[in-house]
Amino acid sequence: MHKGIPIAIVTGATRGIGxxxxxxxxxxxxxxxxxxxxxESISGITTNDHLHFTEPNQIHRSMAxxxxxxxxxxxxxxxxxxxxMFKGYQxxxxxxxxxxxxADATIRTEICKSLFDSQWSSSNPQHRYYVNLLVNCAGITQxxxxxxxxxxxxxxxxxxxxxxxxxLSNLTxxxxxxxxxxxxxxxxxxxxxxxxPCIINISSILGxxxxxxxxxxxxxxxxxxxxxxxxxxxxxxxxxxIRTQSMTPGLIPNTDMIQDLDQVTRNQLTKLMGLNxxxxxxxxxxxWDRYIRRDN
Amino acid sequence: MHKGIPIAIVTGATRGIGxxxxxxxxxxxxxxxxxxxxxESISGITTNDHLHFTEPNQIHRSMAxxxxxxxxxxxxxxxxxxxxMFKGYQxxxxxxxxxxxxADATIRTEICKSLFDSQWSSSNPQHRYYVNLLVNCAGITQxxxxxxxxxxxxxxxxxxxxxxxxxLSNLTxxxxxxxxxxxxxxxxxxxxxxxxPCIINISSILGxxxxxxxxxxxxxxxxxxxxxxxxxxxxxxxxxxIRTQSMTPGLIPNTDMIQDLDQVTRNQLTKLMGLNxxxxxxxxxxxWDRYIRRDN
Numbered sequence: 001m002h003k004g005i006p007i008a009i010v011t012g013a014t015r016g017i018g019x020x021x022x023x024x025x026x027x028x029x030x031x032x033x034x035x036x037x038x039x040e041s042i043s044g045i046t047t048n049d050h051l052h053f054t055e056p057n058q059i060h061r062s063m064a065x066x067x068x069x070x071x072x073x074x075x076x077x078x079x080x081x082x083x084x085m086f087k088g089y090q091x092x093x094x095x096x097x098x099x100x101x102x103a104d105a106t107i108r109t110e111i112c113k114s115l116f117d118s119q120w121s122s123s124n125p126q127h128r129y130y131v132n133l134l135v136n137c138a139g140i141t142q143x144x145x146x147x148x149x150x151x152x153x154x155x156x157x158x159x160x161x162x163x164x165x166x167x168l169s170n171l172t173x174x175x176x177x178x179x180x181x182x183x184x185x186x187x188x189x190x191x192x193x194x195x196x197p198c199i200i201n202i203s204s205i206l207g208x209x210x211x212x213x214x215x216x217x218x219x220x221x222x223x224x225x226x227x228x229x230x231x232x233x234x235x236x237x238x239x240x241x242i243r244t245q246s247m248t249p250g251l252i253p254n255t256d257m258i259q260d261l262d263q264v265t266r267n268q269l270t271k272l273m274g275l276n277x278x279x280x281x282x283x284x285x286x287x288w289d290r291y292i293r294r295d296n
Numbered sequence: 297m298h299k300g301i302p303i304a305i306v307t308g309a310t311r312g313i314g315x316x317x318x319x320x321x322x323x324x325x326x327x328x329x330x331x332x333x334x335x336e337s338i339s340g341i342t343t344n345d346h347l348h349f350t351e352p353n354q355i356h357r358s359m360a361x362x363x364x365x366x367x368x369x370x371x372x373x374x375x376x377x378x379x380x381m382f383k384g385y386q387x388x389x390x391x392x393x394x395x396x397x398x399a400d401a402t403i404r405t406e407i408c409k410s411l412f413d414s415q416w417s418s419s420n421p422q423h424r425y426y427v428n429l430l431v432n433c434a435g436i437t438q439x440x441x442x443x444x445x446x447x448x449x450x451x452x453x454x455x456x457x458x459x460x461x462x463x464l465s466n467l468t469x470x471x472x473x474x475x476x477x478x479x480x481x482x483x484x485x486x487x488x489x490x491x492x493p494c495i496i497n498i499s500s501i502l503g504x505x506x507x508x509x510x511x512x513x514x515x516x517x518x519x520x521x522x523x524x525x526x527x528x529x530x531x532x533x534x535x536x537x538i539r540t541q542s543m544t545p546g547l548i549p550n551t552d553m554i555q556d557l558d559q560v561t562r563n564q565l566t567k568l569m570g571l572n573x574x575x576x577x578x579x580x581x582x583x584w585d586r587y588i589r590r591d592n
Contacts, residue, residue: 071447071450071451074447145532146462146465146466146469146525146528146529146532147466147469147470147473147532149466151367151370151463154367154459154462154463155367155459158454158458158459162454162517162521163450163451163454166442166450166513166514166517167447167450169442170442170443170445173442173443174443177443207524209523209524209527212524212527212528212531213528213531214528214531214532215532216528217462217525217528217529217532218462218525220524220525220527220528221458221462221521221522221524221525221528222521223524224520224521224523224524225458225517225518225520225521225524226517227505227520228503228505228508228516228517228519228520228521229442229513229514229516229517231505231508231516232442232508232509232510232511232512232513232516232517233442233513235508235509235510236441236442236443236510236511236513
C-alpha cells in the first residue's frame with residue numbers, strides 16, 4: 001500500500017509572505033510546491049532560506065507560472081499530454097536521497113512537470129504525494145487612482161489577485177475530492193496527524209471595507225472579491241470535508257509589495273492602518289495554525 | 297452660449313432593472329444612452345415602454361457594446377478616428393423634431409457613434425449634450441458551483457459585472473471632470489436644477505457578505521469587488537465634485553436574470569432573502585432619488 005505524503009502549494013513563494021509560508025511549512029515537515037512568476041524568479045528560491053528539510057521523504061518543488069497571464073496559463077490543450085505542464089525545479093535533501101554525495105548541499109534538478117503530479121519522487125515509488133493545502137498568496141498592488149490605471153494594469157491585478165486564485169482553487173479541489181474519495185473507497189487510513197484538506201486565500205485588510213485608501217481601488221476590489229468568493233466556496237466544499245478560508249493580514253511594512261509603493265501612499269497606508277501592522281512571519285504562523293486546526 | 301443638456305448612460309438597458317431605470321429617467325426628462333449587448337438586443341428598446349419624451353430637446357440613444365468582451369471593447373485603436381465607435385440607434389420625438397411628420401410615432405435612426413459624442417442633436421447646434429450620470433447596471437449571473445464553472449464563464453462574469461464597470465467609470469469620469477472644469481473656466485452657469493455628476497454602480501445583496509448562496513461564488517465575488525471599488529473611487533472623485541455610489545438591491549424575482557436560474561437555486565435564493573425582495577421599479581426610483589439628491 002502507498003503511504004500518502006501531503007504537499008502544500010503556495011503561490012508567490014519567492015518573496016514576502018509566500019516565502020515566509022514555505023519556510024514555515026517546510027520547517028514543519030511539509031513538502032512544498034512554491035509557485036513563482038518565471039524561471040528567473042524561482043531561481044532565487046533557496047534551501048535553508050525558503051525551503052527546509054526536517055522529515056524523511058520530504059521533497060520540494062518550484063514551478064514557473066505567470067499568473068498575470070490568465071486565462072492563457074489555464075489552457076490544457078496548449079500543454080503536453082493534455083496536462084498543465086510548467087517548468088521548474090525539484091529540491092532534494094542529499095541526506096535522504098540515494099544519489100547523495102555531499103550532505104550539506106541540496107540537490108536541485110531542473111524539471112518540467114504537470115501542476116498535479118503524484119510521481120514527485122521516482123526514487124521512492126511506495127510514497128504517494130498528494131495536495132492537501134493550497135495557499136493563494138501571490139498578489140500585485142496598485143498605486144494610481146482609478147482614472148490613471150491602465151487597462152493592462154486592471155487586467156493583471158484581477159488575474160493574479162482573483163481569477164488565478166479561482167482556477168487554482170478549482171483545480172486543487174478536484175484533486176482533493178479525488179483523494180478524499182480514494183481514502184473512503186479503498187478504506188485507507190489517512191496519514192497520522194495529517195489535517196483535512198484546506199484552501200487558504202490571502203486577501204487584505206483593504207478588501208474588508210473598513211479602511212479605504214485612494215490609489216488602491218482595483219487592488220481593494222480584487223481582495224474583496226477573494227473574500228466573498230471564499231465565503232461561498234467554503235459552503236460548497238464543506239460537504240467534501242474540505243476547509244476553505246480567507247485571511248486578511250494588515251500592513252506588512254517590510255515586504256517588496258509595500259516597498260514598491262511611493263512614499264506618499266506608504267505614509268497614508270501606515271497612518272490608516274494604525275495598529276493593523278503585522279509581519280510575514282506572523283502571517284505564516286497563522287497559516288500553519290489554521291492548517292493543523294482540525295476542528296475548523 | 298451653449299445650453300447644456302445632461303445625458304444618463306445606463307448599461308443593461310434592454311430589460312430588467314436597466315429598462316426600469318431608462319424608463320424612470322426618460323420620464324423625468326433626462327436624455328438616455330442605453331447600452332445593450334448587441335444590435336439584436338437593443339433593437340428591442342422601444343419608446344413609450346423603455347424610453348419617454350417629456351422635455352424639449354430630449355433625445356435618446358441606444359448602443360451595442362458587448363461588455364463580456366472586455367478588454368477588447370475598450371481598445372480605441374481598433375475604432376474610427378481613434379475613438380470608441382459603436383453601432384446603435386437614435387430616438388427622436390417627432391413633436392419637437394424639425395423633420396416631424398407623425399407626432400405619435402418616434403423617429404428611430406440607425407447610427408454609428410462614438411461612446412462620448414457631444415453632437416447628439418445636429419438639428420439643435422446650440423444645445424450641448426454632456427454625460428452627467430452613469431449607471432452600471434448590466435450584470436450576468438451564475439448557477440453552478442465553483443468547480444463546475446468554466447473559465448469562459450468566470451471571464452464573462454468578471455468582465456460584465458466588474459471590469460467593464462471600471463472602464464466605463466474611468467471613461468465617464470474623464471468627461472465629467474472636463475465638463476466640470478469647463479463650467480469653472482468659462483464661468484458657465486450650470487443648467488438649472490441639474491444635479492452634480494454622479495456614478496451609480498449596481499451591486500447585489502450577495503456582494504455584501506451577510507448572505508452567501510452555493511452556486512454564486514464568482515457572481516457574489518464580482519459584486520463584492522464592485523462595492524469595494526466604488527468605496528475607494530468615491531474618495532478619489534470627491535475632490536472633483538463627482539458623486540460615486542454603489543447600490544445593493546435585494547432579490548428581484550420577476551427579472552430575466554432570476555428567471556434564468558434553475559428552480560432549486562431560485563427557491564434557495566427566495567428563502568435566504570427573506571424580506572429583501574424588491575422590484576425593478578423600486579430600484580429605478582431609488583436611482584432617481586440618489587441622482588437628484590444634491591447634498592450627497
